[in-house]
Amino acid sequence: MNNPSREEIKKILDTAKTIAVVGLSPNPNRTSYMVSEAMQKAGYRIIPVNPVADEVLGEKSYATLADIPHPVDIVNVFRRSEFLPELAKEFVGIDCPVFWTQLNVVDEDVFKELADAGYTVIMDRCIKVEHAILK
Known part of the structure; x- marks a missing residue:
């Protein structure tokens, strides 16, 4: 498994506008909320994907x-690893370039x-950390 280089990740973050966050919790004490809130404050539109929340x-x-x-530029996953095969199948069904x-x-x-x-x-990378390093 080789993640893209930091330069490639910077390009992705520089061009992306909309991030769908799978497993985004409405609880402000959860990491998914804190990371997504920081990305929202950095100018990204955050789309929560959580079947039990109406709004986050x-x-x-x-x-x-x-x-x-509507289209999304990045799907960011906050679910446990065992859910990735199922999420990957779902991801392939939408028009998004980055998992x-x-x-x-x-x-x-x-x-x-x-x-x-x-x-x-x-x-295995935190989008908030990568954004902070690369901006």
Whole structure:
């Protein structure tokens, strides 16, 4: 598993505008909320993907990636690694170029499958940390 270089990640973050966050909790004490709030404050539109929340960070929440009615630039995953195969199948069904998983969320097979299919895959990296380092 080889993540893109820092230069490539910077390009992704510089051009992306909309981030769908799978597993975004409405609880302000959760990491997913804190990271997404920071990215929202940095100028990104955050689209929550959480079947039990109606709204997070002032944005309507969707039950699945397929339910989002507009394009997204990055899918950022805050779910445990065992959910990645299912999420990858869902991801392939939408028009999004980047599949990103947070720290300690890794599945080598999913990485290879998506990368081989032409997607940009970033695993085991915090998007907020990468943004802070690269801005």
